[in-house]
Amino acid sequence: MRKFNISINSKSNARIRFLQSLNQADLIYYFYELFKEFSYTEPKINSFLIKETGNIRKKIHFTTRSLPCFNEIYSLFYKNRVKVVPNNIYELLTSVGLAYWIMGDGSWVGSGLRLHTNNFNKKEVELLNNVINTKFNLNSSINTANKFKSQYTIYISSKKIDSLRSLVSPYVLPSFSYKLGIK
Numbered sequence: 001m002r003k004f005n006i007s008i009n010s011k012s013n014a015r016i017r018f019l020q021s022l023n024q025a026d027l028i029y030y031f032y033e034l035f036k037e038f039s040y041t042e043p044k045i046n047s048f049l050i051k052e053t054g055n056i057r058k059k060i061h062f063t064t065r066s067l068p069c070f071n072e073i074y075s076l077f078y079k080n081r082v083k084v085v086p087n088n089i090y091e092l093l094t095s096v097g098l099a100y101w102i103m104g105d106g107s108w109v110g111s112g113l114r115l116h117t118n119n120f121n122k123k124e125v126e127l128l129n130n131v132i133n134t135k136f137n138l139n140s141s142i143n144t145a146n147k148f149k150s151q152y153t154i155y156i157s158s159k160k161i162d163s164l165r166s167l168v169s170p171y172v173l174p175s176f177s178y179k180l181g182i183k
Helices: 022-038 068-077 095-105 122-136 158-171 174-180
Strands: 017-021 044-049 056-063 106-109 112-116 141-144 152-156
Touching: 017 022, 022 056, 022 095, 022 174, 095 106, 095 112, 095 122, 095 158, 095 174, 106 174, 112 158, 122 141, 122 152, 122 158, 152 158, 158 174
Parallel strands: none
Antiparallel strands: 017 056, 044 056, 106 112, 112 152, 141 152
């Protein structure tokens, strides 16, 4: 999300940008259908060069208009323009939200699912992990995501994958079932 002026008395409104790699276009079009009345334009495809490798990647995205209806969500999930995990995430995270999270930032690894939480600090990831375990009983664990041990991911092992599948499958688009280990 973005809000151009975050001062207390600002009349600036928040907007949402949905962005994924082109191979996840189904998710962007799904979200566009949910948010199209809040958007000016349909999803667009852009290419960009990865300087380190010389490879070209394609992304697909759309952005909503800046509207007052997004301000409360923005204030929950952003502090000084930095994305955060709100303290009341237990009340906010639902099985639908978990399904969307998996489709956007999940990956099937070995025989389990990894939720990429790399941009959150350890305390925030611990809070998310606790919510997943207490609310959904998924026995998830925290793993380090890089060699510097400053980024963290959440892992749900094969022991609870059937529980996870029954919880989120009704909301996962068919083209994303591979993220639940379903071929």
